[in-house]
Amino acid sequence: MKNEVEIYEILAEGVRQMLPDVYFVVDKLLLDGKNFQIVAIAGFERIMAAIKLILGKEYSDLRFPFDGLPDEVLHVYETRNIHYFPGGIFDIVNGAISKTACNAIEKLLGVAQVAAVSFSIDKKYFGAITLLIPSSMLVGNKMDRETELGIETLANMASAKIQELRDKKTIEEKQVELLDYQTQFSNLISNSTDIVWWANLDGTGMKDINEAFPKFYGVSAEDFINDPDLWFEMIHPDDKEIAIKSHQDLFSKGIAVAEYRIQRSDKQIIWVHDRKSLIRDQQGNPVKMGGIASDVTERKRMEEELKTKNFALDASPVAVGLADLDGTLFYANKAYVKLWGGINPNMR
Numbered sequence: 001m002k003n004e005v006e007i008y009e010i011l012a013e014g015v016r017q018m019l020p021d022v023y024f025v026v027d028k029l030l031l032d033g034k035n036f037q038i039v040a041i042a043g044f045e046r047i048m049a050a051i052k053l054i055l056g057k058e059y060s061d062l063r064f065p066f067d068g069l070p071d072e073v074l075h076v077y078e079t080r081n082i083h084y085f086p087g088g089i090f091d092i093v094n095g096a097i098s099k100t101a102c103n104a105i106e107k108l109l110g111v112a113q114v115a116a117v118s119f120s121i122d123k124k125y126f127g128a129i130t131l132l133i134p135s136s137m138l139v140g141n142k143m144d145r146e147t148e149l150g151i152e153t154l155a156n157m158a159s160a161k162i163q164e165l166r167d168k169k170t171i172e173e174k175q176v177e178l179l180d181y182q183t184q185f186s187n188l189i190s191n192s193t194d195i196v197w198w199a200n201l202d203g204t205g206m207k208d209i210n211e212a213f214p215k216f217y218g219v220s221a222e223d224f225i226n227d228p229d230l231w232f233e234m235i236h237p238d239d240k241e242i243a244i245k246s247h248q249d250l251f252s253k254g255i256a257v258a259e260y261r262i263q264r265s266d267k268q269i270i271w272v273h274d275r276k277s278l279i280r281d282q283q284g285n286p287v288k289m290g291g292i293a294s295d296v297t298e299r300k301r302m303e304e305e306l307k308t309k310n311f312a313l314d315a316s317p318v319a320v321g322l323a324d325l326d327g328t329l330f331y332a333n334k335a336y337v338k339l340w341g342g343i344n345p346n347m348r
Helices: 006-016 045-055 069-080 100-111 144-166 173-181 213-217 219-227 237-253 299-313 334-340
Strands: 023-027 035-042 113-121 123-133 195-199 254-261 269-280 288-294 322-323 329-332
Touching: 006 035, 006 123, 006 144, 006 173, 023 100, 023 144, 023 329, 045 254, 045 329, 123 144, 144 269, 144 288, 195 269, 213 219, 237 269, 237 288, 269 299, 329 334
Parallel strands: none
Antiparallel strands: 023 035, 023 123, 113 123, 195 288, 254 269, 269 288, 322 329
């Protein structure tokens, strides 16, 4: 994945598949951290002319203030939980559109409830999904919890992916190329080889969102449902402690990342990059867990090859030194150091 726009577009497609009868807007927080901008919409196509007439401008020209949102809204945004806005569209746009115009849009669309969930990590906000919900989709004055969890899971995945793109200092270049560029996020929801899942906190009720378990583990999601301990049994014996520590981190920190090996049902060994997080209710209590698992076997193979080549180079009897275009030495093997009687003081 090369840029955030692709993530927002794919996220919109995921929401559209999950909630085909709901109008929704995907907003991006601008780099100034002060305003939201609409980057994707769904359901409005046939009435855009009427909405433009009400607004007096194109929706893409709108800016919704992020500054000044109530503390209770920011708190929910931090947890990436669904938040319902009692004041409807007027509340969610933070007064950027007149109340009369907001009421007119709600009436035009038949909106009974307005909700949103943010993309954020550690109080770093990236954007939000705004849902304009008809009464037919409500249980009481909210959507059913299973639907909420689905939307929150998508927001969690989008948040993690955006964070990876922005935090270049914590991602090795090879990992970016092999995991982000080769694994197309556009296929994550539908036909990705990555596993996207959620489950109850005790591991029961496993849900294979994109039906990737057979391709990845060689067994179906039903096998994991029937035996919640199966995932642990498939982990390589030498890596079980890593998986245990990751599971402990999940419940102590709310999020966990780990890499370990598993043995598929066909005895093939593959490396797994495992990212998971807790999904919380309105009170902040964990109610589900979900995540993404990727096959990183090829990257691991390349890393081992690189280690082997570096070892061979370092052990070579031939003196080898590498310098940049300015003549500054940045690598010297043992033979080079021995030949010159020490390490060049300019060596980095």
